[in-house]
Amino acid sequence: MGLDAVNTATAGLRATQASIALVSQNVANAGTAGYVKRSTSPVAQGLNNAGVATGAITRNFDLAALKQLRLETAGSGYTGTKADILGQLEKLYGVPGDATALDGVLNGYTQSLQTLAINPTSAAARSSVVDAAQALATKIGGIAQGVQDLRTGIENTLTGQVQDANALLDSIARLNVQVQTAGDGGTRAALEDQRDQQINKLAGYMDLRVTSERDGSATVMTASGITLVDRGVAAGLSFDGRPTLTANASYDPPETRSVGTLIATLPGGARIALSDEGRLSAGTIAANLELRDTLLPQAQRRLDDLAAGLATATTGRTVAGTVATNPLTNREETTLDLSGMKQPGDRITLQVTGPDGASRNVILVASAFDSKPQAAALSDDATAFVQTVRITPGTPPSLQAIKDALGGLSDAATARGYPAAAVPSLDAAGTAGALTLSGGTGWRVVGGTASVTVPQSISDAQTYPEFALFVDGSAKGLFTDSLDNGAQRTGFAQRLAVNPVVKADTAVLTALGGSATGADATRANFAYGALTQTERTFSSSSGIGGLAAPYSTTLVKFAQDVIAAQGSASAQAQTIDSGQGVALSAAQSRFAEGAAVSIDEEMSNLIALQQAYTANARVLTAARDMLDTLLRM
Template sequence: MALNALNTATAGLQVTQAAIGIVSQNVANQSTPGYVKRTLTPVSQSGNAGVGTGTVTRVLDAAAQKQLRLETSGAAYTDLVASIHSQIDALYGTPGSEAALDGVVNAFAQSLQSLASDPSSAPNRSTVLSDAGRLANRISDVANGVQELRTGLESRLGADVASASKLLSEIAALNVKIVGSTGSGGGDSLAAELLDQRDQRITELAQSMDVQTNAVGDGSVTVLTSSGVTLVDHGSAATLAFDGRSQLGPSAVYSTDASMRGVGTITATTPSGARIDLVADKAIRSGSIAAALTLRDDTLVQAQRQLDDLAAGLSRAMSDRNVSGTAATGEGGSGFDIDLTGLQAGNTVTLALRTSGVARNVILMPTMGNAPAAIDPNLMDDPTALVVPFDIAGGPSTFAGAIASALGTGFAVSAAPSGGAGAVRILASGLTLTGATASITVPTSATDTRNGAEQLPLFVDSGSGNSVYTGSFEGGSHLTGLAQRLTVNPALMADTSSLIGYAGTTGAGDAKRPSFLYDALTGRSRTFSAASGIGGISAPYSTSVQDFAQSIIDAQGAAAAQAQQLDEGQKIALSTAQSRFGTQSGVNIDEELSRLIQLQSAYAANARVLTAAKDMIDTLMRI
């Protein structure tokens, strides 16, 4: 009986000592990232052997851990989005300040107004050109800043993808160690340590991309994206690669067509050698990688488009005349007569159609025969329009025939009975033609400054030999990247009197041209692309150039504020998830100390039993 008591007390001491060791380990790792609290579960021994050490168990709340990873991915996403939006907003400057984009636009408008008030003033002419140059430079600076942000994100994607690939490899290696830990002699403590390491790697991975895990019976886990792409399966991991570019420009955009793609994409290579384009498959939906992709391919591309549209609107407001058709009827149906005299490649002719109650625009795009057969409608003001190129290389007398050939059946196109050589009559049958408009660039070159019209090539495209911007697609889209290339016409810098004299008969006191330029900037409504996102994403936006510039600043400021608000909300959600996980699976010092006191009492009790049993045995031995 004494021997049984001795054995039981010894077993109790061993279990208590092991439990005290677990408490000590918990306390020591209270601040260790990824450490999950452990407990010791004793087991009853058969006969009179008392208790055994049992197993070391991690107190893991799987639901809380899953929520933590979800919020971790979300927080990494909103943090990067808020940071980039804040930097975009800063590029435009403090609204209303002299150096801000709106301040520079307003200064240019004021200088034009001053010139219209006193057209004979040489200083006023110089101020107009100086302020125009400041405006072009400011637009270029902002656009260059946008591309620098895109290049920075490209570099970050490379680093994040490399880090994620390394984590996947480490998770797979830990899977192997965990499965084999029971036979390694390390016991439950080693397995718990390995499980902590694996969980920590997965949580780190969640910062880069949204992942979920499935436990496997052998102790390993399968790691997948939330879209279902398997990244880790037992001891095998996919390898992630990013073919980044060192420098991004306005024309460098993402495309599923590798020959057209100007930015990096993420490829997952499975152990079997299969390759998956995670960007094309939209497999990554949260985390810093998803945020960087969205910012690089959508947010900042749209910011560039806004600046390109502003540059194009600024240039064409000064140099274009707007033409509206007049109603006409004939044997081919009803439609419009419109004078397209002076039409240049890139100028648009818009036909408003209605059929079966549905309205749609057809954009006739004049070319000199060198434009692509298909033109991306997203580069037009109306992305829902049908873009129809037609060749004007033969001159105005061929306009009617070229348009008729391009439109095909259902339309009757002929030379208009009245008007210039480029006047055409467009009639439709079977559908309703509700409008016909055109925007025609008047100057034919940068030196065409005294063309007898009020329009002036004040701004030119420095990337195309200081040519007048018309929106042409010859050799590619002239719109893309115009913000970086916009400059003041050097011909005007050499002869400022052209700001006043628009024909041989006009003198230094004629205010007609400066008044036209001022109204073109501040009062005359122009149509801006729906792709800019100003005023909606499904329909063109009409306003003055000055108001469009202000709308860009307002939109970017609102986007930055919204992104910051979302980030703050997500940080609260992450903090809540961290608190919940810490409460369930983290180390609470007060609980551990209370547990230690209980174990000390148990240890002392077992020690007393052991002493009493020993005394009994000693007494028996002396008999």
């Protein structure tokens, strides 16, 4: 037997020992989180492949399964966060049908009005209406405050999540460097395990795309293509969270942003707002941003619309316009009586059609300041053209003020980039008592209404049957839906209160009006009808009835729709999260199939390695015996 055989056997023993050690390592770490099964394959070496050497250590896993696992991890973080917060939001409304839930408290208020209508001379019935109204205002305000508490909680959560994500990015970058400089395969594999664990944790916060480089490093990007880690360099994340959020706190417009912004500072110094729409689409951070900036503000808007409806139900009056065809132009014109349009917030709504036949609403909102364009989302129609029209409070708008507002509206639409055919061309003639609005070339005014606040103050109890029962609990007093100094409707749900004048003298609820004395059921019936029979227009921004157009229904039905919509959204989020949980579990199982250690498989490998070790040992034993024999000769 030659020395080649001895060398071959010796090399085989070393390779087998290394493989046995790797099997032992796999078995010892079978229950270690994040550990990926290792393997090695001996490689031939020497002349005519006469020897064998230990091969490189390989981590055994399915790359496609790992990518799917990260995708489902991000998805689960997103759906789980939404389901949790929307579930908490639903609880704020109470259990439908319960006396203390929103619908139960609203029913108590409407029933108290019915009772008063039957017994208008009863002081107890009048007090019951005030108590029920106060309970309703408290309930709506409590829910709205709960919405803002949820937003504030999310803001604080985002601060912590961004800090965690920042630490993970730094850790991934450091591990990239360590992987590149690892001195042996075992150390490198352990470092790669740690790096994958960090990336998987990061995937819970945001949707990622990971690329393996030839030098062993991993490039980490958001799914939208923003590079977060490039070899040993990580982007820095920052979040300027605010301690408390209110109904006025919003992400847009950027120049007046009053909520935190998530910024990624890239290695070159560029700053990108990851909190902008479309930058992150999955993970807990994306879900929290959507909840904070879209879903919870929409819930607030619904409550504000409900509160505004309650306030204007007994103070507002709608004046319908008269539509006629002008014989000279052969186009429709609308004549409106604007004599009651005396307070900021009173408004004109015109239905117009353009040259292309498309219909739009034009809304002019009374203001104590010069005419200027307003965001359509502040009106009942998020697709409308909205402009303020200047008035002197207590006096209807002048013809010139109306003309200025219409001209300013057209100028604003042009400045925003609307094509000429889509820019309203409207004109006005007449007086506030009979104002005629008409369209220019290609435009028609096919209808219109004026919405006015009849009482001039919270103490104006002489107006009949209109009176102020619900008012703005802040110093703003009478609710007129004004846009001056910020939209009065925004956050109104928290400020909704019962008129202190009515609290002090409940006889207002059944007053005959003017100088007449006595009591009757007119106001009680009027208030009850305004809740249950009169259809009102609610903002398309609330999402009830669709986002494309305003929604008309009774106030009681709107409240029921709000409760149903919130319950449906919560149930849907729970269902989606359950499905995502199944998808995540399947992805984890698929990855584990290739990456997890199988004790049975490792024991089988160990037996084979023991047999190989024994065979190599016999070769060395035979070589030793031969040498002993030769030495005795």
